[in-house]
Amino acid sequence: xxxxxxxxxxxxxxxxxxxxxxxxxxxxxxxxxxxxxxxxxxxxxxxxxxxxxxxxxxxxxxxxxxxxxxxxxxxxxxxxxxxxxxxxxxxxxxxxxxxxxxxxxxxxxxxxxxxxxxxxxxxxxxxxxxxxxxxxxxxxxxxxxxxxxxxxxxxxxxxxxxxxxxxxxxxxxxxxxxxxxxxxxxxxxxxxxxxxxxxxxxxxxxxxxxxxxxxxxxxxxxxxxxxxxxxxxxxxxxxxxxxxxxxxxxxxxxxxxxxxxxxxxxxxxxxxxxxxxxxxxxxxxxxxxxxxxxxxxxxxxxxxxxxxxxxxxxxxxxxxxxxxxxxxxxxxxxxxxxxxxxxxxxxxxxxxxxxxxxxxxxxxxxxxxxxxxxxxxxxxxxxxxxxxxxxxxxxxxxxxxxxxxxxxxxxxxxxxxxxxxxxxxxxxxxxxxxx
Amino acid sequence: xxxxxxxxxxxxxxxxxxxxxxxxxxxxxxxxxxxxxxxxxxxxxxxxxxxxxxxxxxxxxxxxxxxxxxxxxxxxxxxxxxxxxxxxxxxxxxxxxxxxxxxxxxxxxxxxxxxxxxxxxxxxxxxxxxxxxxxxxxxxxxxxxxxxxxxxxxxxxxxxxxxxxxxxxxxxxxxxxxxxxxxxxxxxxxxxxxxxxxxxxxxxxxxxxxxxxxxxxxxxxxxxxxxxxxxxxxxxxxxxxxxxxxxxxxxxxxxxxxxxxxxxxxxxxxxxxxxxxxxxxxxxxxxxxxxxxxxxxxxxxxxxxxxxxxxxxxxxxxxxxxxxxxxxxxxxxxxxxxxxxxxxxxxxxxxxxxxxxxxxxxxxxxxxxxxxxxxxxxxxxxxxxxxxxxxxxxxxxxxxxxxxxxxxxxxxxxxxxxxxxxxxxxxxxxxxxxx
Numbered sequence: 081x082x083x084x085x086x087x088x089x090x091x092x093x094x095x096x097x098x099x100x101x102x103x104x105x106x107x108x109x110x111x112x113x114x115x116x117x118x119x120x121x122x123x124x125x126x127x128x129x130x131x132x133x134x135x136x137x138x139x140x141x142x143x144x145x146x147x148x149x150x151x152x153x154x155x156x157x158x159x160x161x162x163x164x165x166x167x168x169x170x171x172x173x174x175x176x177x178x179x180x181x182x183x184x185x186x187x188x189x190x191x192x193x194x195x196x197x198x199x200x201x202x203x204x205x206x207x208x209x210x211x212x213x214x215x216x217x218x219x220x221x222x223x224x225x226x227x228x229x230x231x232x233x234x235x236x237x238x239x240x241x242x243x244x245x246x247x248x249x250x251x252x253x254x255x256x257x258x259x260x261x262x263x264x265x266x267x268x269x270x271x272x273x274x275x276x277x278x279x280x281x282x283x284x285x286x287x288x289x290x291x292x293x294x295x296x297x298x299x300x301x302x303x304x305x306x307x308x309x310x311x312x313x314x315x316x317x318x319x320x321x322x323x324x325x326x327x328x329x330x331x332x333x334x335x336x337x338x339x340x341x342x343x344x345x346x347x348x349x350x351x352x353x354x355x356x357x358x359x360x361x362x363x364x365x366x367x368x369x370x371x372x373x374x375x376x377x378x379x380x381x382x383x384x385x386x387x388x389x390x391x392x393x394x395x396x397x398x399x400x401x402x403x404x405x406x407x408x409x410x411x412x413x414x415x416x417x418x419x420x421x422x423x424x425x426x427x428x429x430x431x432x433x434x435x436x437x438x439x440x441x442x443x444x445x446x447x448x449x450x451x452x453x454x455x456x457x458x459x460x461x462x463x464x465x466x467x468x469x470x471x472x473x474x475x476x477x478x479x480x481x482x483x484x485x486x487x488x489x490x491x492x493x494x495x496x497x498x499x500x501x502x503x504x505x506x507x508x509x510x511x512x513x514x515x
Numbered sequence: 516x517x518x519x520x521x522x523x524x525x526x527x528x529x530x531x532x533x534x535x536x537x538x539x540x541x542x543x544x545x546x547x548x549x550x551x552x553x554x555x556x557x558x559x560x561x562x563x564x565x566x567x568x569x570x571x572x573x574x575x576x577x578x579x580x581x582x583x584x585x586x587x588x589x590x591x592x593x594x595x596x597x598x599x600x601x602x603x604x605x606x607x608x609x610x611x612x613x614x615x616x617x618x619x620x621x622x623x624x625x626x627x628x629x630x631x632x633x634x635x636x637x638x639x640x641x642x643x644x645x646x647x648x649x650x651x652x653x654x655x656x657x658x659x660x661x662x663x664x665x666x667x668x669x670x671x672x673x674x675x676x677x678x679x680x681x682x683x684x685x686x687x688x689x690x691x692x693x694x695x696x697x698x699x700x701x702x703x704x705x706x707x708x709x710x711x712x713x714x715x716x717x718x719x720x721x722x723x724x725x726x727x728x729x730x731x732x733x734x735x736x737x738x739x740x741x742x743x744x745x746x747x748x749x750x751x752x753x754x755x756x757x758x759x760x761x762x763x764x765x766x767x768x769x770x771x772x773x774x775x776x777x778x779x780x781x782x783x784x785x786x787x788x789x790x791x792x793x794x795x796x797x798x799x800x801x802x803x804x805x806x807x808x809x810x811x812x813x814x815x816x817x818x819x820x821x822x823x824x825x826x827x828x829x830x831x832x833x834x835x836x837x838x839x840x841x842x843x844x845x846x847x848x849x850x851x852x853x854x855x856x857x858x859x860x861x862x863x864x865x866x867x868x869x870x871x872x873x874x875x876x877x878x879x880x881x882x883x884x885x886x887x888x889x890x891x892x893x894x895x896x897x898x899x900x901x902x903x904x905x906x907x908x909x910x911x912x913x914x915x916x917x918x919x920x921x922x923x924x925x926x927x928x929x930x931x932x933x934x935x936x937x938x939x940x941x942x943x944x945x946x947x948x949x950x
Contacts, residue, residue: 086524089521233876233877242878243877250877290749302843304843304844307742311844311845313725313844313845313879314725314845314847314882315879315882316878317876317878318843318844318845319845320842320843320879321843323876324843325838326760326761328762328765328774328832328835336873337838397763400760404759404760407752407755407758408737408739408753408755408759409746409748410747410750410751410752410753410755411748438771438772439760439772441752441755442678442685443677443678443750444748444750446750
């Protein structure tokens with residue numbers, strides 16, 4: 081069992097500096113020091129390294145009467161670009177970001193229902209990236225890396241999708257096909273880790289060290305952040321709250337177990353609850369997940385009693401599921417995220433708020449805050465862009481502690497050397513070699 | 516949000532040195548270095564500090580042909596003694612340890628059924644300590660500290676028992692009464708944290724960085740160890756696995772919720788399951804918890820079908836509850852501890868083993884090991900002795916990272932200055948002042 085090293089501390093400090101810059105856009109060294117608690121000397125060193133690498137740039141100067149002017153810093157959008165790929169069960173979306181994490185463009189492809197192979201997915205990703213980059217000739221040669229989110233239990237260390245029930249994937253090797261299709265350094269992860277990374281960088285992570293980011297969608301999960309770091313576990317599958325038993329001998333879940341949280345608060349769970357309330361409800365025929373949830377909400381607002389009852393019961397299940405997390409982990413905070421909150425956030429929040437005290441023990445209940453975030457549905461892309469950024473920083477010798485491990489290289493490099501999307505930078509190789 | 520400091524690293528390294536010494540009894544610096552991965556220079560410094568403080572002592576020398584003799588070290592039993600107090604719902608037990616954590620003596624008082632006040636408990640503790648020390652006049656003046664485990668949600672920072680359902684305690688301040696009765700520095704915690712601390716120092720913590728220590732008894736809980744540290748949470752209530760919902764709308768739990776894990780795998784849960792199988796079973800009349808479990812096991816061995824069925828169902832509930840922990844936390848290992856394992860460990864283990872793969876997702880299931888430890892029922896005492904030791908080390912300026920925070924001092928010191936149990940040591944005050 082190895083102790084933390086001073087390198088770990090340095091990486092954690094670097095992460096705090098970067099997060100402050102990205103969250104506040106333009107900052108002085110003194111502001112970074114105040115916000116992070118790091119010493120002025122440490123901030124000066126870390127900012128200096130990041131400027132040398134071109135990740136940050138001086139943005140201007142602030143003068144105050146009688147004092148020396150102070151430099152301000154920001155992320156350097158000209159340093160390069162990042163690709164974020166969100167592979168969901170019904171679509172593949174590619175977003176192009178600059179290094180200040182401003183979104184430059186987007187390409188989206190709908191997926192046919194039914195199973196997919198990693199080869200077909202990789203091909204779609206490669207085509208979508210090609211289309212997107214053709215529309216943005218100005219970024220040619222600047223892409224520094226790609227973060228690719230895939231459904232299921234993704235193990236970035238082994239480069240494998242351990243289990244993706246919708247496509248029947250078991251232990252599917254991912255890297256060879258992805259690296260053939262995407263000729264820049266690739267980071268893989270699952271949507272839950274992506275969302276939680278975004279929340280750690282830009283959301284509750286700025287205020288809390290111990291919190292849980294609950295993701296509601298077709299699948300559900302809980303990103304667990306302890307002591308300022310995302311809990312991954314040895315197989316990167318920590319957070320599978322959606323597959324913990326809430327209802328003994330309950331509904332069949334697509335994971336093969338029964339009574340899982342997901343079978344009650346995931347979209348198909350909400351549908352099953354509506355069917356229990358009214359087996360003939362017309363919305364049961366709406367197969368598309370977002371349409372179903374959006375129309376359910378509209379029905380509820382219009383006074384549809386079964387819709388109201390289904391949402392109310394969903395809130396009860398959700399409160400109990402969140403209560404389990406609060407009792408087990410005693411977090412400071414729970415953020416509820418995911419596209420469902422855009423449609424149903426208010427109603428679920430009200431119901432959860434009404435129930436949560438009953439579901440939590442008095443101690444943890446009295447100190448936890450619970451917040452529903454009306455997500456814009458783009459959290460996965462942003463999170464994967466951050467993971468791609470972390471991958472790039474690691475490559476140039478400036479890692480963050482929350483970085484996922486680099487994926488195992490495919491055994492057969494296949495498509496040969498990585499071609500022409502990434503632009504080298506003066507400092508890169510020397511720094512990487514130095515460390 | 517503060518970053519880790521080099522002091523944190525030093526504390527963690529010190530903990531690893533101490534744990535190696537305590538686990539291996541007599542070691543050379545080189546062995547400590549090999550086992551911990553710390554550099555020879557770091558080990559030399561840390562061992563030197565601990566020797567200076569009298570916590571470790573040179574035990575002898577090992578000579579090898581042609582080489583210089585090498586010093587061996589061990590914990591110094593003559594440095595002082597520690598008291599470990601286990602306040603359970605049916606007894607108060609006090610153990611006396613020397614600083615090598617050898618048990619020197621024990622005093623046990625049975626508690627009457629019914630509620631207790633902290634004043635009555637503190638008086639019992641004080642009396643038991645007095646009796647024990649009278650029997651051991653040789654340790655007069657050597658007691659360095661006491662670790663006191665109390666039932667329920669104990670918050671060591673505020674010095675409060677937030678919630679202890681059996682005695683109807685809500686927000687009961689503990690420190691004034693305890694400090695009046697026990698005139699040495701007091702550390703408080705709950706049995707779950709004590710057991711998990713013992714497992715971290717002497718059990719699975721030596722092999723794993725991410726693991727869960729499940730405690731089965733009258734109450735049940737799960738000590739969560741992540742990255743080599745016990746998860747406490749801001750209110751010290753992390754690990755209340757016993758009060759997570761396993762059975763929606765299930766049995767009433769003594770915490771006030773329904774369907775909690777504890778209501779199925781705690782002793783009263785097992786009794787309720789037996790009653791469901793056979794409402795007239797003769798063992799239902801056995802109120803004493805250990806007697807009930809012991810006789811249930813004997814009945815099962817003798818071929819009693821309802822006893823067998825009740826234990827089998829308990830194993831199913833336990834497997835699902837452990838499966839929830841595995842899916843949510845992706846630990847490397849689960850240790851199942853607690854006095855129930857002494858009686859029912861084999862049977863529960865077999866049943867859990869038969870079910871666990873069905874209860875876990877394929878990824879985390881393939882990497883986790885699950886071990887039932889036939890506990891001797893003294894784990895809480897040992898854990899509280901370790902917590903008292905950590906408190907003493909912190910006091911003399913040699914803290915460990917897993918130390919719980921020092922309790923808030925009682926507002927009214929009451930009994931005046933702490934009398935005569937602790938012996939000062941040459942290095943103590945100077946070192947404490949220096950840091």
